[in-house]
Amino acid sequence: MDKKALLELSDGSKFELPILSGTTGSDVLNIKDLYRITGLFTYDPGFVSTASCSSAITFIDGDEGVLRYRGYDIADLAENNSFTAVIYLLLYGELPSSDQHKKFLLKLQELSKVSEQVINVIKAFPKTAHPMSILIACFASLSALYYERYGNNINNESLDFGVSAIAQVPAIVAMIYRHINDQKFINANSELSYSENFLRMMFGGAFDGDKSMFFAKALDKIFTLHADHEQNASTAAVRLVGSAGSNLFACLSAGVATLWGPAHGGANEAVINMLKEIEKSGDVDKFIEKAKDDKDPFKLVGFGHRVYKSYDPRARILKDACHEVLDQLEQDNKLLKIAKGLEEVALRDEYFVMRKLYPNVDFYSGIIMNAIDIPSSMFTPIFALARTTGWVTQWYEMINDGETKICRPRQLYVGK
Template identity: 55%
Template sequence: MAKDNVSNRASVRISVPFTNQEIELPVIQASEGPSVIDIGELYAKTGLFTYDPGFMSTASCRSTITYIDGDNGILRHRGYDITDLATSANFTDVAYLLLYGELPNKSEAEKFATEIKQHSMVHEQLHFLYRGFPRHSHPMAVMVGAVASLSAFYHDYLDVRDRTQREISAIRLIAKIPTLAAMAYKYSIGQPFVYPDNNLSYSEDFLHMMFAVPAEKYKVNPVMADALNKLFILHADHEQNASTSTVRLSGSSGANPFAVIGAGIASLWGPAHGGANEAVIKMLEEIGHASRIQIYVNKAKDKGDPFRLMGFGHRVYKNYDPRATVLKASCYELVKELGIKDDHLLDIALKLEEIALNDPYFIERKLYPNVDFYSGIIYRMLGIPTQMFTVMFAVARATGWMAQWKEMMDDPEQKIGRPRQLYVGQTKRELRDTPFGK
């Protein structure tokens, strides 16, 4: 690696295959983590593109929001460790941090929380949208449509080039998505929708909208609300994952932000992404009893068996997922608060984790529990049904998506996304050699 004497920027010299050419490319320094080779001029200089399936070695943007060191199990938002945020902050404070770069002082926190509450109601016409779905629809299907439909309510006068309107859009989305999620649940079970209550915190109000009924007063359990607050913080943002990249790519065209978030929800729905916590519960139910754990551990080791232990391993983390550590502690708090003495799925989960953490097969492959392993168990203890797990993920991640979208729109280097491809199809053929050419 050399340094440019004029700009004092680092650079690398690369020999170009199939030619005698050498080119110099700048290296952009990161504040933490790997620096990157700027290949913006690679095609112009060489006629070559890079090939990186899954973008595992490609930085698609500059960002100041979230830093991850997967080898050492580090996750930070704007420099703050995720464990500290999850154990000390409110979700709306973390939302403010993600959107604006700093934690709010007392007056800023109160003002922001009030703004969120004032935008939590949704248009009454959305009742008719929900009624258009079959009752048995997966709630994520409903959420894709409901959130994207906000673009119809906030379209004619929304200018995404205006920073103030972008901030209002972010607040609206963060405020309304819990309401839309609770509506999806209520619709699926045939209960009336419950309106937001501005006297409650973000997590308290979500539990209220999910479980209150008109016939009696619902009292929010503070330990349950705290567990949900932690879950929302832990899921709020996670750098350039599939759904966040979807939001950035679709938003790069200047599309309405609510439609953009609808695209992000669709990406999150996949079982390899947000749907993994739902798959964990299904796996535990399939195992059925702690005495059968070793059978399934052996199946997971068998290359010829399609079975996989869900909730273990992560594409980024090669250490214990720091979010899982917080959730494990929260899990025990809920067990004590709710007086749970005999939960066979929790027993299976705890024993499965113990076996996997001491098994050389999992240790060598760095397959540690991830955030999905415990989140599904906690959601279940909160009374949230399995089909709503990924919706809960979307409610939390909407904040990170809006922060990432907002950052992208503020970035002067932002361009409409246009990945390239390695074409391996047919070369030119003549139509006259087919029946259509005769």
């Protein structure tokens, strides 16, 4: 039997609205005909109670701390699969066989060459530019190359366009890093894994073979955990721009611009800055009390999540990876000590427990990258590197969805 909700207005008029059920998760009240039948819009700032699309890619249960890609639990994927296998899963819907994985790796290698036009865009920026501003321009430049070849025709595109973006973004991010540090670019090495290759293109031979493989493994987990996250702000931006018929690379540029915000992808950079500020003061308790003072604008970065109302499952995975990296480096990391102290407080202090302000993925990812000597200004570009896979997957799903319409939110007008 079809589920329905009854809407009764103050004038006594009544309307039935259908309720839709997915394969799992919350049911959805279908209001797409609400204005037509009632003359009313809904009011939902931030779209916190609105499903903007149907999707078969990522599932989150924030109350239970569940994250799945294509039905696979994130912990299993992070522990037992490479990031390239996860890319394949998100793009094609299933984990690859050994043969499929080998062919996919070859495709990534074939499509990884960065054009001279994009390289020149990177070199045109001052060394003082934030890496995210350069990355936005790089994707915008790729959209220009795309347009020269295909114009506005997006009807018959294959996944190769998306795979080329995923293949090129590690080299682009590495080139941005080396540009702002006034270092020569390093070409890709086809014998290395996706994550090892990225580290080599960034740092050259700074790490020995064993450490490079170990750090690449940690980065692989970070990439996997950040690959997609349902309809977050940057993914919503990609879909919104794409709904107007814009090409993939233009949409990716919009995704990067959205991710740059400290409330979104910039959070792990903000975590390190906060930990350094606490370290400088030498008084962790003072910052805890400031965070608990509702009248004080200071908030602990890396605690709580818009979606997760229990422990962020990605944080649990990265917490262990964080200890492994620091043990490998034999470092007694002061920032980690502060982070652990903050976590212990958050897990037992009534103020944090009542508000479910648990450590999230940004809390540990920044510490790992800081330990590998990746500067905090590069954290968000690396996040974008990983999230490119999710953006590409979501964009392709959107353009092949028969229900897709140009996004046109309404407003509650309060002016003169």
